[in-house]
Amino acid sequence: MDLNIIQKYFNLEILVYLSFTKEHTFRAFGSDGKNLPIGACVDDPIDKNSFYLITQKNDSPLKIKILSNQPGLSKASIKHYIFTQCFCNQITLESDPFPSTLMYAIKLAQKAVNVAEALKKNSPASFSGNAEDDARYCNKAIAFQNIKYQCMDIEDDKDEDVENVKKVKSRKTSKQN
Structure with missing residues (x-):
């Protein structure tokens, strides 16, 4: 593979700091009163840099706060990346509560x-x-x-x-x- 191609598409300055917690009181339910499906994401109405991601079939979502987003990645791409990382632990076929x-x-x-x-x-x-x-x-x-x-x-x-x-x-x- 040509080194110029790698240098062109690989940016060392991509750096995103995230904070994860499950220690909160936020609960989200669907219109039918049941838990939201896995992968559902709810934006925090108070903090525009925070959101809640449903990573398992329980009622305790993962709260994620974007502390620094130097490359300016979209919130949707960060959500997608985090959710796919929840399936990388390879112990079960179900998602983990946290990214791998x-x-x-x-x-x-x-x-x-x-x-x-x-x-x-x-x-x-x-x-x-x-x-x-x-x-x-x-x-x-x-x-x-x-x-x-x-x-x-x-x-x-x-x-x-x-x-x-x-x-x-x-x-x-x-x-x-």
Whole structure:
């Protein structure tokens, strides 16, 4: 692919800051008294930069506030992008309550909290009380944990390969007899 084409259509200055929350009292119902369908969007009458997006079949929509929209994207394109991101988690065929990027951030933050709690419990002397140093220590521990799991996966794959070779050899010897 030609680099000039990429540079022509790829704009590094596209930056949109959004705020998400489900902690609000807003409820929206259709004319039949039932919940709005998934994908429905209701603009906030008070704040022109806020809207509510129905991401699941419950009565608690996701409130989205556009904090910064440097490229001037339309509200409709932002709504569409956020709604499609609610289907990217790949756990179920139904939509998630939050866009996938936010779900991944929540999971990563929870993992960091779990690692920090485990490290404090098992080796309290390694924590200095300085938040920056403790964060560096937790990041190293998370990286080590991920490397350990990857190594375990590689070792498991090697074991499976050995088992498969043994099965193939046993089939060959049984056919020759």
